[in-house]
Amino acid sequence: MQTRLLQYFLALEREGHFARAATACNVSQPTLSAGISALEAQLGKRLILRNRRYAGLTEEGRAILPWAQQLVAAADNLMQAAAVAKGPLQGELRLGAIPAAMPAVGPLVEALLERHPGLNISVRALTSRQIERELTAFELDAGLTYLDFEPPSHMLAAPLYVERYMLAAAKGVLDEGRTPSWEDVAALPLCLLHQGMQNRRILDARLGERGLALRPVVTADSYVALFALVRQGRLCSIVPDSHAMLLDGLDWVRTFALPEADEGSRIGVIVSDRAPLGPLAQAVLNIAREIPNIT
CATH class of the missing domain: 3.40.190.10 (Periplasmic binding protein-like II)
Known part of the structure; x- marks a missing residue:
């Protein structure tokens, strides 16, 4: 069985569209379709649901998916291992x-x-x-x-490394001579990551242990978005201390160390x-x- 045919199958499952899958594999759409038909013929099973366009995998297609992933990955690793035996990793x-x-x-x-x-x-x-x-x-x-x-x-x-929290606010919004408590932070108008992000779930869990809850005015899935909101001066945000280096030299933002909520997150x-x-x-x-x- 040619791994190329399995690559076509995996690309189609991943992209959910024949044309996009063909582009991802650097082949024409007819070539990709013919390759998947050849794979189905070799296995004697229909793998793809077709209704003028891709409509998902059959039960047989779902059954072979993890095996196809393993075979393609094993072939890639085999080639890598042979290449690096006497040469640089590429x-x-x-x-x-x-x-x-x-x-x-x-x-x-x-x-x-x-x-x-x-x-x-x-x-x-x-x-x-x-x-x-x-x-x-x-x-x-x-x-x-x-x-x-x-x-x-x-x-x-x-x-x-171990991640800890810091508070980010626009210049002049908070008293720069005072370290805010978590109670102070919970009362601020905040913009935070949404709860689908693990950083936010950790933060909520840690503050929940203190009997505090955060109710942000705005949520996002990007720190760039949070910093853009902070810059407007209305909202503050809680961000990882690792982001402090990205704010060095910016005159519009101030960061505040926060009391340790826990031992930090690795x-x-x-x-x-x-x-x-x-x-x-x-x-x-x-x-x-x-x-x-x-x-």
Whole structure:
């Protein structure tokens, strides 16, 4: 069985559209359709529901999906292992990162490229749940996410740093000589990440232990959006201290250290716990274990 045919099948399931799947595979739509028909003929099963357009997978298609993902990933890792036996690590490394950990992407990627200059690195902003799901489906090589709260299962992990909170406000909104309490913060007009983001769920859980609840005026899924809202002067936000470096030198914003809500939240690299571990996943894990605290 040709892995190319399985790649067509996986691309169609992922994209949900014949033309987009063909583009992702760098082939024409007729070539992709013929390849999937050939795969169905080899298996003697109909895998795709068709009603003039893609309409999902059949029961047989859903049954073979995880096996197709494993076979394609194994073939990719086989090629990588052969290539790096006597040469440098090359290819595309796919990294998913939660928004809260985006400032750590710079030092991590820099360390990777210093060790493996032949790599191309693709970074995507994803939720913690998306990272775990895409690692399981072989669509990512590694993730950068929380390690302790809602801990990912069946993963190998390497801690990078501990995240703590800070309050961000426009210049002149708050008394800069006073450290606000959590009770003060809960009474402020806030903009925060929405509750689909793990950072927000951790924050809510920690403050819930103190009998406090946050009721933001605006929610978003991006720290860029939160900072843009803070800059207008009406709202404040609670953000990770790792973002402080991104605000250095900006005259419109002030940041305030907050009382420790807990011991902090560990953020680190995760890869799927599989044996053997693919060369790309192993490379990220090795770097994460070797570099010092990166915030």
